[in-house]
Amino acid sequence: xxxxxxxxxxxxxxxxxxxxxxxxxxxxxxxxxxxxxxxxxxxxxxxxxxxxxxxxxxxxxxxxxxxxxxxxxxxxxxxxxxxxxxxxxxxxxxxxxxxxxxxxxxxxxxxxxxxxxxxxxxxxxxxxxxxxxxxxxxxxxxxxxxxxxxxxxxxxxxxxxxxxxxxxxxxxxxxxxxxxxxxxxxxxxxxxxxxxxxxxxxxxxxxxxxxxxxxxxxxxxxxxxxxxxxxxxxxxxxxxxxxxxxxx
Numbered sequence: 001x002x003x004x005x006x007x008x009x010x011x012x013x014x015x016x017x018x019x020x021x022x023x024x025x026x027x028x029x030x031x032x033x034x035x036x037x038x039x040x041x042x043x044x045x046x047x048x049x050x051x052x053x054x055x056x057x058x059x060x061x062x063x064x065x066x067x068x069x070x071x072x073x074x075x076x077x078x079x080x081x082x083x084x085x086x087x088x089x090x091x092x093x094x095x096x097x098x099x100x101x102x103x104x105x106x107x108x109x110x111x112x113x114x115x116x117x118x119x120x121x122x123x124x125x126x127x128x129x130x131x132x133x134x135x136x137x138x139x140x141x142x143x144x145x146x147x148x149x150x151x152x153x154x155x156x157x158x159x160x161x162x163x164x165x166x167x168x169x170x171x172x173x174x175x176x177x178x179x180x181x182x183x184x185x186x187x188x189x190x191x192x193x194x195x196x197x198x199x200x201x202x203x204x205x206x207x208x209x210x211x212x213x214x215x216x217x218x219x220x221x222x223x224x225x226x227x228x229x230x231x232x233x234x235x236x237x238x239x240x241x242x243x244x245x246x247x248x
Contacts, residue, residue, distance in 0.1 A: 011208045018133040018207070023126075031135035032142075039101050039136065039203075040143025044150060046100065047093060051084075051151040054092075055158025058083055063162075063170040076170050077178020080159040082187075089151035090191035091239045094198035097147070098231040102206040105136055106227035109210030110220035118211070129211065137203040144199040145192045152188070194242050198235050205231045 022028035059080045066075060109132055112118050121128040156179065163175035209227040213219050 010212060011204070014129055014133070014208055014211060015204060017127065017129040018137070018204075020127065020130050020134075022130060022134070027131075028135060031131070032139055035135045035139030036143050039104070039140045040147065043097060043100060043147060046096070047147050047151050048154045050096060051089070051093070051155040052158040052161075054088060055080065055084060055155030056162045057158075058088075058155075059159035059162035059170065059175070060166055063166065073170060073174040074178035074181055077159065077163070077175035078181045079178070080175075081156060081179050081183075084152055084155040084159075085187040085191055089148050089155060090194040090198065091235065093147065093151050094195060094202065094235050095232055097144075097198075098202050098235060099228050101140060102202045102227050102231045103224040105203060105206035106210035106224040107220060109133070109207055110213040110223045113211060113213045114216055114220055133204070133207040133211070136207060137200060140203045141196055141199040144195045148191055148195045149188075152191070190246055193246070194239065197238050197242060201234045201238060202231050205234060 059076060062076045062079050063073075066073075109118075112132070118128045118132070121131065159179075160172065160175060163170050163172045206224075206227040209223040209230070210220075213223045
């Protein structure tokens with residue numbers, strides 16, 4: 001319990017130190033653009049690939065399990081859309097990004113701590129937390145809505161592809177009707193709002209574990225693992241809280 005409270009206090013102090021006005025705005029914007037490309041744009045390909053396959057699999061599995069003649073076939077498209085919009089493109093995608101982006105942030109900052117680059121910044125009077133962490137947090141939070149939108153679009157396209165390529169009784173016309181049936185545009189905003197929270201969780205927790213590495217390369221690897229595990233737990237906890245607040 002004491003260790004958990006100590007870590008929570010360290011995390012809070014680090015965030016307070018990080019979320020301040022930059023000393024040099026030109027350098028900050030340069031770092032921000034770099035982080036948007038590295039953390040966001042470089043993650044686009046994995047988001048698209050995973051979303052297409054998951055959307056296809058969801059549609060096929062639902063069509064295989066809806067065998068009752070009393071259930072209309074457009075239910076397949078409707079259910080696929082709801083799963084992708086409400087949960088997959090925000091929460092499940094955030095868990096995947098926690099592994100890719102979170103480990104990247106933790107290992108990068110952890111390496112700088114181990115090689116004493118952060119100590120050198122502090123000696124020169126630079127707010128190392130603000131310089132290293134704030135661009136990463138803002139960069140991921142700025143670009144993650146783009147990842148969510150691409151995930152939604154490609155996931156649904158995967159479902160449409162399944163409706164054309166399978167012989168499970170699912171037809172393209174019924175699937176497309178299900179996609180339009182009782183569409184609620186708030187679900188898109190709901191996923192984007194959740195993704196912003198997840199982006200902050202991933203970037204801040206990974207930065208915390210990387211920034212507080214003590215030791216050598218082995219401890220840096222442990223910090224990356226701990227960052228991914230803790231980020232995943234906090235994403236699932238935030239998912240429960242946000243779903244209760246926004247949908248109930």
